[in-house]
Amino acid sequence: MEHHLAASAERADYLVELSNVVRQTSIGPRGPRSLRRLGLVLRALMELTGDPDVSVYLVADTSLLGGHREFGDPDEVRRLRRWVADGLVEEVGDADERILELARMTGTRVVTGDQYVDHRGEHPWIQGNTWQFLRPEPRPDQRVALVPMDMGVRTEAEISRRMELSALKKQGLLGPSRTPLTDVIMRAWSCPEPRCTLYDLHRGDRILLPRIRRGVPTCELHGVRLTDVGVRPAGAQLKVVIDGGCVARYTLDEGSEAYVGRLPGPEGIALHSLLSPEIAARVSRRHVAVSARGGTVLCRDVSSYGTRMRHAGRRGGPGPWEKLPPGADRPFRPGDEVELAPGVVLTRSGRRFPAELADAWRAEAARTPVPPTAAAPTRRV
Ligand SMILES: [Zn+2]
Incomplete structure (x- = not known):
């Protein structure tokens, strides 16, 4: 295998998240960790590229060798240690971060099974990517196929x-x-x-x-x-979004309640200076009450014109708009949207209460x- 291993990412044809491949129990031998899974991936890469000398750059979490008892074969552990010592495996605390940094810098394709959802804030280029990430999948002949992953767009x-x-x-x-x-x-x-x-x-x-x-x-x-x-x-952060742009943020402390509206009075969140006169005419002085109690946030319609709400969908887009029943508290979770008037929306930031x-x-x-x-x-x- 060694002749496929590049000592630098710039010289490699592919990046491989080694921890991920070694632990992928759906391919290769039984057992939680096996280096033979890398052999299967290399073989698949040779097949895919038609290049018998295809090269890879390996990145692993320190926990890969840290958990060496999970390898069935002690020879594999010795071999892996030698690779680390020879600079053929880059061992880092967080392989995800390093792999994405290298992938972004070099544009090289990555062999991994990870969708990196938690890294998409920092790496928005992953959103919608359909070519750069290849997932090893078992084939009926015991070999491995490398399938391009549709990374999709996460909310x-x-x-x-x-x-x-x-x-x-x-x-x-x-x-x-x-x-x-x-x-x-x-x-x-x-x-x-x-x-x-x-x-x-x-x-x-x-x-x-x-x-x-x-x-x-x-x-x-x-x-x-x-x-x-x-x-x-705890405190929850509220955002006022007008015509799709966030125009103001407020923090709501645990145990407090705030009115949001055109001119809700002291302690309230006043929107009049943010609204055009036509829209302001459709927002009540006090339109909704938002409260933070027992670690959750609630929203209540107190307006004369009505309020709509839609919840964040499980994945993909938001759910349908629903009219809020007047005077009743409803859970207001991160990702939910409360619409006071057309184009005037209250949301919560992604941060959650404990x-x-x-x-x-x-x-x-x-x-x-x-x-x-x-x-x-x-x-x-
Ligand atoms: Zn300390």
């Missing part, structure tokens, strides 16, 4: 859900059967190191989720056990079969 809501999902996974905040450790996520934490602001809700610019080490919430930087300082206060995060995780766990290895980033399509 902003789905991308941010996926980003949250992988953020939790990285922090070890996933319990058995892929459910989030709600009791940790819902609490606020503090590092005993006096100058550490990584978890401080009042002093830090960016608040980290605690990392779980040996079952204990731990400071990323100082490696010490974090102190529980109570329930995590309670919603936990719900989303439960739904996700129910939909997605548990992968054979909990650490495998692969999501079969």
Whole structure:
């Protein structure tokens, strides 16, 4: 196999996400990890290109060799270590990030089974791509076919859900059967190191989720056990979108309620300066009430003209518009849209409240079969 392995991405014909291929249990021998799966992919590439010297650049997560006990054959582990030492495998903390960076820079095609949904915010070029990513698939003759993946276009809501999902996974905040450790996520934490602001809700610019080490919430930087300082206060971000463009953002604190309308009064979100006179005439002074309670956000129509709402679809586009029943609170989730008048829409940013995060995780766990290895980033399509 060695003569196919390039020492630099620029010189390779293909990029291969090695961790992903080695763990793809639908091809090649039984067992959670096998290097022979790479052999099958190389053979498929020779067939595809007609080039017996086709070359690949391999990128792997450090966890690939970290979990060396999952390889059935210790010779494969030795061989892989030698490749790493010889610079034939680039070993990095996060292979997804590195692969996408190289793919974007070089335009080289990638062999992987990953859809990279959680990376599409940073790499919008993946959206709608139908040629650059090839997925290994088993063939009836025990060989492997490389099938170009239609990456499709994922909604902003789905991308941010996926980003949250992988953020939790990285922090070890996933319990058995892929459910989030709600009791940790819902609490606020503090590092005993006096100058550490990584978890401080009042002093830090960016608040980290605690990392779980040996079952204990731990400071990323100082490696010490974090102190529980109570329930995590949350805020939901609301966006006002007029004719498709976001014109204003507001933060709604847990336990608060705000009226949104033309001129809702103090503590409200006033839209009059953002609206044309014709549209303003169709928006009530107080049009909807938005409240954040118990970690979820609710929306209530209080207008004289009526309000419509549509929910984010499971995938692809939004669902149908529905009239909000006047005076009744309805869940208002990330990705949902509330329309006050034609072209005047209230949405929530992709960030979820901790309670919603936990719900989303439960739904996700129910939909997605548990992968054979909990650490495998692969999501079969
Ligand atoms: Zn610390």
